[in-house]
Amino acid sequence: MNDDRDAPTVRDVSDWWSTAISRVEPDVIELRGHPIQELIGSTSFVAVIWLLLRGQLPTPGQERLLEAALVSSVDHGPHAPSIAVARIAATCGIGLNNAVASAVNTLGDVHGGAGEQCLHLLGEVATRAGAGESVESAASSVVGRWRARSRYLPGYGHRFHTVDPRREPLLRRVQExxxxxxxxGAYLRAAEAVEGELARGRSRPVPINVDGCTAVVYGELxxxxxxxxxxxxxxxxxxILAHAxxxxxxxxRNKGPMPPSIPPTFLS
Structure with missing residues (x-):
């Protein structure tokens, strides 16, 4: 059987893994065109995160704001499922990398996805406000539509904190x-308008939480x-790494979710 198709070339193989992120060749390591030896010692880890994701180095103001958001989310104690899983996995005879991977794999739509969801919500408000609608009216419409789908509004309220202690410092840095x-400030205004909409007619407000605050940061950036x-x-x-x-x-060894002296409730 004859096959008239051209045989793959070296260029075809090279193009298969084409990337603008890094260039690695003998004696050469470049990240987005920046030699690694020039980044080491002169560029922060946060700035390199920005560089790899965005293609250029951040301004000092952008770097400070991204760092604040990253610091705010590092840990929330063993009652967070991802942290609990990391600690349980670490007692099962596996390595740190496996424990970290086990924990990261719990970060889904419910635990870990609220920031992404809130950014979608705030983006809708900011887009409508940018088109000429008042931000308060936009917030009311968007909140109403989201609440028609789900009672839960991502990025607002917290099961532990009356007011999330990370709220004030993060929003203050965005305002700065x-x-x-x-x-x-478009996402900050949207977030505050949503917060106001949720407080309307309530004796207790529903303040923005860390997921909402970081959504503001990432949206603004x-x-x-x-x-x-x-x-x-x-x-x-x-x-996760620290707890593991x-x-x-x-x-x-073989740590379970609760001490062996406390049996689970048996439903007969």
């Missing part, structure tokens, strides 16, 4: 970035919604 001309989840995963991986490492030093 607005004042300095680093960002426009121009990150696409899926990257809000990716950046959360990157941030939370720090806490601590657990390995405590000597437990």
């Amino acid at each position: 970035a607005v004042d300095d001309g680093v960002v426009t 121009g990150f696409a919604p899926p990257l809000a989840r990716g950046l959360f995963v990157l941030s939370r991986s720090v806490g 490492w601590e657990e390995t030093g405590q000597g437990r």
Whole structure:
């Protein structure tokens, strides 16, 4: 059987893995065109994250704002499912990388996805406000539509905190970035309008939480919604690693979700 198709060339194979992120050849490592030896010692880890995702180095203001968001999400204690899984996995005879991977794999739509979802919500409000509608009217319409689909509104309220302690410092830094001309404030205004809409007619407000605050940051900085989840995963991986490492030093084996002395309720 004859095959008239051209045989694959070396260029075909090279193009199969074409990338603008890194160039690695003998004695050469470049990230987005920047030699690694020039980045080491002169560029922060946060700035390199921006460089790899966005293609250029951030301004100092952009770097500060991204760093604040990443720091805010590193850990929320063993009651967070991802942290609990990391600690349980670490007692099962696997390596740290396996424990971290096990924990990261729990970060889905319910645990870990609220920032991405909130960024979609705030984007709808900001887009309508940018088209001439008042931000309050836009927030009312968008919140109503989202609540028709689900009682839960991503990025607002918290099961532990009356007011999330990360709210004020994050939103303050966004406002400072607005004042300095680093960002426009469109997502900050949208978030505050949604917060106001949720408080309307209630004796207790429903304040924005860390997922909503980081969504504001990522929206202001121009990150696409899926990257809000990716950046959360990157941030939370720090806490996951720390908890997995601590657990390995405590000597437990096959740690379950509760002490053996407390049996689960049997439903007869």
